[in-house]
C-alpha cells in the first residue's frame with residue numbers, strides 16, 4: 001500500500017543521511033519530492049535520480065536553512081514545480097562535537113541557527129503555503145533522543161533538539177485549526193556523516209551499541225517508515241506527538 005500517493009513532500013537536508021532516506025522513502029510511497037541541501041551537489045543529484053527512477057518527480061535546491069529566504073524560496077520553487085506542498089520534513093542539522101567550557105561562540109551560534117532557526121523558518125514557510133491551499137498538511141521535524149537527554153560534547157546541540165521538539169508541540173496548537181499536523185521523530189544514534197568521526201573511535205562505538213536493546217545502531221532507513229507514517233493520512237489524528245526511533249536506547253537504564 002502506498003501511503004503518500006499524489007502528495008508533494010519537501011525534505012530539508014536531503015542529500016545524505018536521514019533526510020535522503022526520508023526523501024526516497026516518501027517517493028517509494030508515491031510522493032513527488034523536493035530536497036533542500038547545503039553542500040553535497042553530487043549526493044543531492046543522485047538522490048533526485050533515485051527518486052525519478054521510482055517514477056516520481058523530484059528536484060534539489062541548494063541553500064542554507066539558517067537564512068529565512070532559503071525557506072521561502074524552497075517552498076515557492078516546490079509550488080512552481082508541483083503545484084502544492086502537502087508535507088514538510090524539517091531535517092537539516094549539524095552537530096559539531098565540542099567541549100562546553102571552551103565552546104567557540106561561532107560554533108554555538110551556527111548550531112542554533114542551522115538547527116533551530118532553520119527548522120522554524122522552514123516549518124513556517126510550509127505552513128503558510130498549506131494554510132493558503134486550504135486542505136491541511138503535515139509537518140514532521142527531526143528532533144532527537146537528545147531532546148530528552150544530555151551529551152558532554154553536545155551542550156550547544158541538545159538544546160536545539162529540545163527546541164525542535166517544543167516547536168512541533170506549539171505549532172500543533174497554532175495549526176490544528178487548519179488541519180495541519182505537526183509531529184517530531186526522535187532518532188537515537190543513527191550511523192550517518194554527522195557522527196562518522198565521533199564513532200570512528202571503536203570504544204565509543206561499542207559503548208553506544210551496548211546501550212541499544214535491539215543490539216545495533218540505527219541506519220538512515222530506520223527513520224523512513226516512521227517519517228512516512230507521520231506524514232501520511234494513517235496518522236490523521238496524531239499531532240503534537242514525539243516518536244522515539246532509537247532501538248530502545250532511551251529506556252535502557254539497567
Ligand SMILES: NC(=O)C1=CN([C@@H]2O[C@H](COP(=O)(O)OP(=O)(O)OC[C@H]3O[C@@H](n4cnc5c(N)ncnc54)[C@H](OP(=O)(O)O)[C@@H]3O)[C@@H](O)[C@H]2O)C=CC1
Nearest residue numbers: 013015017018038039040065092093144189190192193194
Ligand atoms: N545521526 C544521528 O545519530 C542523529 C541525527 N539526528 C538529526 O537528524 C538530522 C539529520 O542528520 P543526519 O542525517 O544524521 O546527518 P548528515 O550529516 O548525514 O546529514 C545532514 C543533512 O543536513 C544538511 N545540512 C547541514 N547543514 C545545512 C544547512 N545549513 N542548510 C541546509 N542543509 C544543511 C546536509 O547537507 P549537505 O551534506 O549537502 O551539506 C545533509 O543533507 C539532523 O537534524 C540531526 O540533528 C537526530 C538524532 C540522531
Ligand SMILES: C[C@H](O)[C@@H]1OC(=O)[C@H](O)[C@@H]1O
Nearest residue numbers: 095144146188189194195
Ligand atoms: C550526532 C550524534 O551522534 C547523535 O545526534 C543525536 O541527536 C543523537 O543523540 C546522537 O548523539
